[in-house]
Amino acid sequence: MTHTSSTKEIPAVGAIPKHIAIIMDGNGRWATKRFLPRVAGHVKGVEAVRGMVEACAKRGVSYLTLFAFSSENWRRPAEEVSLLMRLFVTALEKEVAKMHANNIRLKVVGDLTRFDAHLQKMIIAAEEKTANNQGLTVTICANYGGRWDIIQAMNRLQKDRLIAGQAEQEVTEEQLAAYLSMAYAPEPDLFIRTGGETRISNFLLWQLAYSEFYFTDTFWPDFDAEALDISIQSYQNRERRFGRTSAQVTEQTSTQESK
Ligand code: IPE
Numbered sequence: 432m433t434h435t436s437s438t439k440e441i442p443a444v445g446a447i448p449k450h451i452a453i454i455m456d457g458n459g460r461w462a463t464k465r466f467l468p469r470v471a472g473h474v475k476g477v478e479a480v481r482g483m484v485e486a487c488a489k490r491g492v493s494y495l496t497l498f499a500f501s502s503e504n505w506r507r508p509a510e511e512v513s514l515l516m517r518l519f520v521t522a523l524e525k526e527v528a529k530m531h532a533n534n535i536r537l538k539v540v541g542d543l544t545r546f547d548a549h550l551q552k553m554i555i556a557a558e559e560k561t562a563n564n565q566g567l568t569v570t571i572c573a574n575y576g577g578r579w580d581i582i583q584a585m586n587r588l589q590k591d592r593l594i595a596g597q598a599e600q601e602v603t604e605e606q607l608a609a610y611l612s613m614a615y616a617p618e619p620d621l622f623i624r625t626g627g628e629t630r631i632s633n634f635l636l637w638q639l640a641y642s643e644f645y646f647t648d649t650f651w652p653d654f655d656a657e658a659l660d661i662s663i664q665s666y667q668n669r670e671r672r673f674g675r676t677s678a679q680v681t682e683q684t685s686t687q688e689s690k
Pocket residue numbers: 455456457458459460461499500501504515626
């Protein structure tokens with residue numbers, strides 16, 4: 432199923448966000464603060480992922496999207512990169528069966544061709560195993576970049592048109608959006624970045640067009656269910672207008688309610 436832009440329909444104020452997207456940042460600083468090697472922060476970070484998946488499932492969130500490795504993270508020291516890859520493999524080995532038992536659907540998006548063959552196979556197997564689960568959809572963004580996503584969408588769309596023998600024509604938003612790597616999900620309602628930085632770092636550029644942003648200084652390994660609730664409360668107090676006036680939004684919401 433392809434979703435139309437989430438900016439067309441206004442969710443009710445106070446609703447639980449349907450889709451939460453998180454930049455899990457601050458693992459390294461969490462460890463350094465404790466005089467531990469950065470890897471210790473990444474290990475703790477994986478535990479925080481487990482907690483977040485559980486918390487989101489419990490709260491009735493439908494989509495949880497986690498930025499695990501950006502297309503720019505290859506620039507890190509080789510040992511850190513290979514450790515992150517190993518952690519990814521171990522996490523898949525340990526968690527997929529549990530996720531499946533909890534009705535969770537797992538997706539991994541990004542340019543996976545740069546990962547070694549074993550990891551790629553594990554990813555495909557995990558996605559296939561959980562494909563029909565109806566509970567929370569967890570998406571891991573790995574070797575992901577927002578610019579890469581838009582470009583790959585454009586390239587695939589053009590290729591399909593060429594194969595279909597279609598004459599050159601302009602591309603609409605809806606047509607392009609259908610080729611984005613997360614076309615199966617609505618756009619994020621709530622975007623969270625932990626670790627104190629206030630930037631997007633090439634995460635979901637297209638899909639965050641109208642998301643609500645929440646930044647916290649808490650390092651990712653410390654971001655627990657209680658911290659999640661605080662971010663959700665912040666979201667619930669906001670009025671999403673998508674270009675309209677506040678009066679229009681109030682009117683629309685009250686007619687929706689009286690229906
Ligand atoms: C986020 O934590 C995890 C990844 C990018 C893989 P960092 O490793 O960026 O932690 P800091 O920002 O150095 O503290």
